[in-house]
Amino acid sequence: MVMNYMLSEEEQMMVETARNIAVEKIKPVREHYDEKEEFPWEIVKEFAQADLCGVYIPEEYGGFGKGIMGLVLVVEELCKVDGAIALSLAATALGTLPILLVGNEEQKKRYLPDIASGKKLAAFGLTEASAGSDATGMATTAVKDGDYYVLNGTKCFITNGGDAETYTIFAKTNPSKGARGISCFIVDKGTPGFEFGKKEKKMGIRASSTRELIFKDCKVHKDNLLGKEGHGLMIAQATLDNSRPGVAAQALGIAAGALDEAVDYARKRVQFGQPIASFQGIQHMLADMATEVEAARALLYASARMIDSGTSKRTSKESAMAKLFCSEVAMKVTTNAVQILGGYGYSREYPVEKMMRDAKITTLYEGTSQIQKNEIALNLIKESAAKAK
Amino acid sequence: MKIIVCIKQVPNTTDVQIDANTGRLKREGVESIINPYDEYAIEEGVRLKEKFGGKVTVITMGPQQAESSLREAIARGADEAVLVSDKAFGGSDTLATSYTLSSAIKIIGEYDIILCGKQASDGDTAQVGPAIAEMLNIPHVSCVKKIEVVDDNSIKVERMMEDGYDLIESSFPVLFTVVKEINNPRIPSLKGKMAAKKAVIKTFNVDSIGADTKRIGLSGSPTQVVKIFNPPQRTGGEKFVGEAKDVAANLVKRLSDLGII
Numbered sequence A: 001m002v003m004n005y006m007l008s009e010e011e012q013m014m015v016e017t018a019r020n021i022a023v024e025k026i027k028p029v030r031e032h033y034d035e036k037e038e039f040p041w042e043i044v045k046e047f048a049q050a051d052l053c054g055v056y057i058p059e060e061y062g063g064f065g066k067g068i069m070g071l072v073l074v075v076e077e078l079c080k081v082d083g084a085i086a087l088s089l090a091a092t093a094l095g096t097l098p099i100l101l102v103g104n105e106e107q108k109k110r111y112l113p114d115i116a117s118g119k120k121l122a123a124f125g126l127t128e129a130s131a132g133s134d135a136t137g138m139a140t141t142a143v144k145d146g147d148y149y150v151l152n153g154t155k156c157f158i159t160n161g162g163d164a165e166t167y168t169i170f171a172k173t174n175p176s177k178g179a180r181g182i183s184c185f186i187v188d189k190g191t192p193g194f195e196f197g198k199k200e201k202k203m204g205i206r207a208s209s210t211r212e213l214i215f216k217d218c219k220v221h222k223d224n225l226l227g228k229e230g231h232g233l234m235i236a237q238a239t240l241d242n243s244r245p246g247v248a249a250q251a252l253g254i255a256a257g258a259l260d261e262a263v264d265y266a267r268k269r270v271q272f273g274q275p276i277a278s279f280q281g282i283q284h285m286l287a288d289m290a291t292e293v294e295a296a297r298a299l300l301y302a303s304a305r306m307i308d309s310g311t312s313k314r315t316s317k318e319s320a321m322a323k324l325f326c327s328e329v330a331m332k333v334t335t336n337a338v339q340i341l342g343g344y345g346y347s348r349e350y351p352v353e354k355m356m357r358d359a360k361i362t363t364l365y366e367g368t369s370q371i372q373k374n375e376i377a378l379n380l381i382k383e384s385a386a387k388a389k
Numbered sequence B: 001m002k003i004i005v006c007i008k009q010v011p012n013t014t015d016v017q018i019d020a021n022t023g024r025l026k027r028e029g030v031e032s033i034i035n036p037y038d039e040y041a042i043e044e045g046v047r048l049k050e051k052f053g054g055k056v057t058v059i060t061m062g063p064q065q066a067e068s069s070l071r072e073a074i075a076r077g078a079d080e081a082v083l084v085s086d087k088a089f090g091g092s093d094t095l096a097t098s099y100t101l102s103s104a105i106k107i108i109g110e111y112d113i114i115l116c117g118k119q120a121s122d123g124d125t126a127q128v129g130p131a132i133a134e135m136l137n138i139p140h141v142s143c144v145k146k147i148e149v150v151d152d153n154s155i156k157v158e159r160m161m162e163d164g165y166d167l168i169e170s171s172f173p174v175l176f177t178v179v180k181e182i183n184n185p186r187i188p189s190l191k192g193k194m195a196a197k198k199a200v201i202k203t204f205n206v207d208s209i210g211a212d213t214k215r216i217g218l219s220g221s222p223t224q225v226v227k228i229f230n231p232p233q234r235t236g237g238e239k240f241v242g243e244a245k246d247v248a249a250n251l252v253k254r255l256s257d258l259g260i261i
């Protein structure tokens, strides 16, 4: 049985809908998309049709209005079956959050309904070749020219790159000001001067596209500036506070899926004349895995509820904790699932090797585990210093 | 385009157990679902509505609990739902069921297309769809696998046959029974589920459909179930094992000994 997290009727509805899609629509094709590294458009259509694309978007913009918790529940459920296909939706949320958080009314009305309905996907463009963990190292510039900003530079590793229609892009409007010289823009696919570069070949999450975005004298109207000039880094940080639970949910879903596979296999596989599930060595592994998955879920749901309650101005620490813990658990649990399935676990005939490959990304993007720890520690110290005053 | 979809609530299992004493289906403890073929009928109705506008009304005859299937149909995109329910309908055979449903459909009034599943997974007769059409005096096509073209005055469909398909044109109104090849039903959407929760289900009883009481329920059912039983499991048979070449030779010898070949 699963623990009772007092999900509302509508939250249960989202879980059920996501599960139906995962089991009926995704499971039969997950290997195909992993092998072929194709973008899962047929599944995106299913997400759209079932209203899953807008679960976190307020109802006034055509969404289902269920906040970060809604996003978390849907992503977790989808990722139990496949940790990559759900990214079309989860990375769209990452790309959409800057608009949701700081967009003006006109921008929200212009962009959110099409994203909520699943007509358009979004992407988030922060990382560059020499600006990974340290976003302030970015070289992309946006120079004001009349009513326009002219963008030049190259973003790399952008999820949904090439497949999304709407991009939130970070660029330096005032390079001399460092962290305070970065701004955020909405850039539409098809804007002259905006092209796509190479697509990454990856270890896991192969159904998700990861591309370079290339800006060459790309003119973006000033109406597409998000928030104020120079507020870009703050917007990125606020976005990550809200989006990291989404990565945590991806990690949790993958871990929970791997745990199910491992238990099921252990009951059926017979060695030395008995099911391997009867060996204490296997039982203790399964017990640890199950306990870690449940602890991860409890921490994640608590963080998501805290964000949605809006009671705390910043939730950097809690989001980072959820992401750190869930992603490290995902790595441990999927590795052990492969161990429990033995040689079969290593074979592509069983889903756990893919789960292990997919899980690894969650300790890397939207800040590596080291960066999450930096964030948590920084906030601990700040909180303690504030108390000491 | 006004579309009516007839759906039946059935037990969720393909091997329904039969109570040896009463000869009735054992429904206790079995979850109720929409007859699988009817999910395809609902989906096709909703697709027609999305393409041509209009409204999809789902209708079922059954006990009060069949309301849950109607709500699910709304979650799958139907607009309105009618439950035809009355103790007096109990014991209906296919004739009485078809009479009752056709009477209710007359009350609903205008329609261009009526969609049914090919057959119900429990009763399995595949009679109700065609019988409704006869009672309404409208044309029908059974086993439709594709709706080809829709004009103002006519509609072309493909009827599945064992060796290919027939292309059939009909005027409106018309009744189709559909097979699983016709589409791939959607997952109920969140907004659909919310609508289903709030939907007001219309309920018709004997009086409201103005039915002739001699033609409904047990009294309207000429079919008498004498006995229903689980056929005995087939046993054994002869098995030939070994090398393919020897097996083939032995098999041919045995068949010719029996005078079959």
Ligand SMILES: Cc1cc2nc3c(=O)[nH]c(=O)nc-3n(C[C@H](O)[C@H](O)[C@H](O)COP(=O)(O)OP(=O)(O)OC[C@H]3O[C@@H](n4cnc5c(N)ncnc54)[C@H](O)[C@@H]3O)c2cc1C
Pocket: A091, A123, A124, A125, A126, A127, A129, A131, A132, A133, A134, A156, A157, A158, A159, A160, A202, A205, A210, A361, A364, A365, A366, A367, A368, A369, A370, A371, A374
């Ligand atoms: C598949 C995929 C999809 C991605 N999608 C997106 C996307 O949609 N949008 C986007 O903007 N970016 C995206 N990224 C980029 C991702 O966020 C970065 O890769 C990540 O932030 C790490 O940056 P880096 O790869 O440059 O590593 P580096 O920053 O070079 O880090 C290398 C190592 O050094 C460690 N390290 C760095 N700084 C510190 C420190 N201060 N203390 C301790 N250790 C440190 C790191 O933890 C890591 O182990 C994606 C990446 C991948 C692989």
Ligand SMILES: Cc1cc2nc3c(=O)[nH]c(=O)nc-3n(C[C@H](O)[C@H](O)[C@H](O)COP(=O)(O)OP(=O)(O)OC[C@H]3O[C@@H](n4cnc5c(N)ncnc54)[C@H](O)[C@@H]3O)c2cc1C
Pocket: B006, B007, B008, B009, B035, B037, B038, B041, B059, B060, B061, B062, B090, B091, B092, B093, B094, B095, B097, B098, B101, B115, B116, B117, B118, B119, B120, B121, B122, B123, B124, B125, B126, B127, B128, B129, B223, B224, B225
């Ligand atoms: C010989 C016989 C005796 C029976 N006796 C009894 C009895 O005593 N008591 C009893 O409760 N049942 C009885 N039944 C069951 C009941 O009559 C049938 O289940 C019912 O008439 C529908 O027939 P079917 O299940 O074969 O549906 P089919 O004709 O196979 O169904 C085809 C399609 O018709 C539509 N449809 C069928 N039934 C309904 C419905 N109720 N509402 C809306 N649409 C519908 C659906 O679209 C369905 O896909 C009997 C059935 C038979 C064959």
